[in-house]
Amino acid sequence: MTNQALEIKRLHQYFNRGTSNERHILRGLDLTLDSGEFVAVIGGNGAGKSTLMNSIAGNLPVDEGQILINQEDVTYESVAQRARLIGRVFQDPQMGTAPLLTVEENLSLAMLRGQRRKILTPGVKRRQRAFLQEKLALLNLGLEDRLGAEIGLLSGGQRQAITLLMATLQNPAILLLDEHTAALDPETSQIVMNLTAKLVAEQHLTTLMITHNMAAALQFGNRLIMLDHGKIAVDIRGAEKEKLTVPDLLALFKQRSGQELTDDAMLLS
Numbered sequence: 001m002t003n004q005a006l007e008i009k010r011l012h013q014y015f016n017r018g019t020s021n022e023r024h025i026l027r028g029l030d031l032t033l034d035s036g037e038f039v040a041v042i043g044g045n046g047a048g049k050s051t052l053m054n055s056i057a058g059n060l061p062v063d064e065g066q067i068l069i070n071q072e073d074v075t076y077e078s079v080a081q082r083a084r085l086i087g088r089v090f091q092d093p094q095m096g097t098a099p100l101l102t103v104e105e106n107l108s109l110a111m112l113r114g115q116r117r118k119i120l121t122p123g124v125k126r127r128q129r130a131f132l133q134e135k136l137a138l139l140n141l142g143l144e145d146r147l148g149a150e151i152g153l154l155s156g157g158q159r160q161a162i163t164l165l166m167a168t169l170q171n172p173a174i175l176l177l178d179e180h181t182a183a184l185d186p187e188t189s190q191i192v193m194n195l196t197a198k199l200v201a202e203q204h205l206t207t208l209m210i211t212h213n214m215a216a217a218l219q220f221g222n223r224l225i226m227l228d229h230g231k232i233a234v235d236i237r238g239a240e241k242e243k244l245t246v247p248d249l250l251a252l253f254k255q256r257s258g259q260e261l262t263d264d265a266m267l268l269s
């Protein structure tokens with residue numbers, strides 16, 4: 001029996017198609033993720049990484065090709081229709097949460113996503129509060145005592161940790177992480193990355209994580225893909241990935257794309 005969580009078939013995406021400014025961004029991209037795979041996605045500026053994520057999440061209509069999540073064809077579903085299958089965390093800590101709502105209110109909204117019954121009885125609310133406190137305690141950031149705090153008053157790292165929790169509360173079929181630690185200082189970034197790895201492992205989440213940090217791409221996940229000009233240029237997994245070093249990765253990039261990686265952020269390690 002197949003257990004593919006994500007299947008992308010011959011995906012083409014264009015900007016300004018049919019005009020003199022036409023840009024062919026994704027060029028017949030094929031990608032299959034087995035359930036539970038944690039994939040780091042790297043690639044130079046403009047390689048198409050965000051376009052790929054936006055296509056999976058439904059933010060960009062598909063020009064050509066097909067996208068299946070849990071064997072269900074979602075190619076023409078809206079962002080809202082496929083939200084039940086997808087958890088997403090963006091680079092900007094402001095994006096994932098409502099700043100004027102409390103930690104508890106934000107998390108409750110995430111719990112209600114995809115459910116029809118929106119009004120909670122006091123008993124349900126109490127049980128939910130205990131559940132959320134337990135979940136927050138697992139983050140190890142002292143947030144279990146801050147349920148009543150406005151999200152906007154928390155640090156960027158705390159907000160990203162909560163966004164991550166919100167994105168994973170409902171066990172999404174696919175977790176999309178779009179440079180989700182890039183706006184954090186290195187120490188906080190490491191904390192959020194470790195948290196990510198923990199949540200992904202505990203919930204066996206199928207995860208696609210864009211990163212500009214080569215060292216993080218090597219440290220986290222059990223598979224690594226490199227995008228180049230809208231196609232997958234490198235696809236490495238398991239033991240082969242484990243023995244790779246940053247210099248190996250740079251050499252591979254040069255060999256496959258014919259270019260040097262010039263993005264400073266990618267070289268930080």
Ligand SMILES: Nc1ncnc2c1ncn2[C@@H]1O[C@H](COP(=O)(O)OP(=O)(O)OP(=O)(O)O)[C@@H](O)[C@H]1O
Pocket residue numbers: 015016023025043044045046047048049050051052
């Ligand atoms: N709305 C748009 N209209 C025209 N071109 C666009 C649009 N959005 C993105 N592009 C172009 O498409 C290309 C791919 O962009 P994309 O954001 O997917 O790359 P990326 O790999 O995520 O790059 P980066 O690492 O710089 O974020 C880029 O050259 C970008 O300028």
